[in-house]
Amino acid sequence: MLRSLVLADFITLTNAACGTAAIFCCLNHMDVAGRACADATSLLAQCVDSTWLWMAFALLPMAFIADALDGFVARKGRRKSPYGGDLDSLADTISFGVAPAVIAFTLGIRGVWDAALLVYFVACGIARLARFNATADDLADARGKVSHFEGTPIPTSLFFVLVLFIAWRLGAVGDALWLGELRLLGGGFHPMVVLFAISGSLMISRVRIPKP
Numbered sequence: 335m336l337r338s339l340v341l342a343d344f345i346t347l348t349n350a351a352c353g354t355a356a357i358f359c360c361l362n363h364m365d366v367a368g369r370a371c372a373d374a375t376s377l378l379a380q381c382v383d384s385t386w387l388w389m390a391f392a393l394l395p396m397a398f399i400a401d402a403l404d405g406f407v408a409r410k411g412r413r414k415s416p417y418g419g420d421l422d423s424l425a426d427t428i429s430f431g432v433a434p435a436v437i438a439f440t441l442g443i444r445g446v447w448d449a450a451l452l453v454y455f456v457a458c459g460i461a462r463l464a465r466f467n468a469t470a471d472d473l474a475d476a477r478g479k480v481s482h483f484e485g486t487p488i489p490t491s492l493f494f495v496l497v498l499f500i501a502w503r504l505g506a507v508g509d510a511l512w513l514g515e516l517r518l519l520g521g522g523f524h525p526m527v528v529l530f531a532i533s534g535s536l537m538i539s540r541v542r543i544p545k546p
Contacts, residue, residue: 339417345404346421352397353429359390360433360440390437391499397429398489423463430488431459434495438530441498442508445515445522451531458534459488465538483543486536494529501526 363386404422435452443452462485469484506512513525 342404342407343418343421345400345407346418346425349397349400349404350421350425350428352393352400353425353433356390356393356397356429356433357436359386359393360436362386363390364440387440387502390433390440391495391502394429394433394437394492394495397425397433398492401426401429401489419467423467426463426488427456427460430491431456434491434498435530437495437498438527441502442511443524443527445524447518447521447523448527451527451534455491455530455534458537459491462486462488462537482545485539485541486533486543488537490536491530491533494533497526497529 363384366384366386401422404418435456438452439449465484501507501512509515511524511526516523516525
């Protein structure tokens with residue numbers, strides 16, 4: 335199989351690798367923080383200064399660069415493999431769907447209703463990518479170029495990752511999350527998770543976004 339891949343595919347796999355590594359960094363952070371949970375002051379300081387979280391946040395822009403670069407390389411070299419489109423969608427699911435949801439969960443958006451809306455966000459991202467793959471030919475012009483997206487592209491989730499990054503650097507994590515926590519039907523709900531619900535809804539909407 336490796337012999338049938340082209341350079342653009344390996345760049346796409348770099349995107350997926352960055353997203354996967356970001357998830358692992360979050361898991362490492364939660365493991366370290368969990369061992370420090372006996373001391374709340376130490377836990378907050380560890381969270382704010384966590385090398386693992388720095389790495390998680392840094393890896394997602396790297397994934398975005400790889401996502402942008404693979405298409406450029408494919409067009410420039412005029413070489414593509416039969417796997418390119420599917421590889422791109424799978425990589426985007428990890429880096430711009432699952433990884434942002436895991437970062438949100440890591441920073442304290444982890445109530446019952448939070449988890450449900452984060453799952454909704456990831457599911458919307460998967461559905462949006464599947465719709466694009468299924469309709470790309472219908473949306474293409476005579477040159478085979480797709481003129482627009484239906485629904486916001488899944489990499490727009492990086493905007494919400496930026497919001498989480500700012501909150502983290504200001505110490506607004508865990509119990510200090512902006513807008514606090516509500517109890518709904520016995521389950522935890524952080525209003526910040528609504529950002530992800532909105533993002534997911536826009537991805538599966540019929541909003542037309544011009545494609546560069």
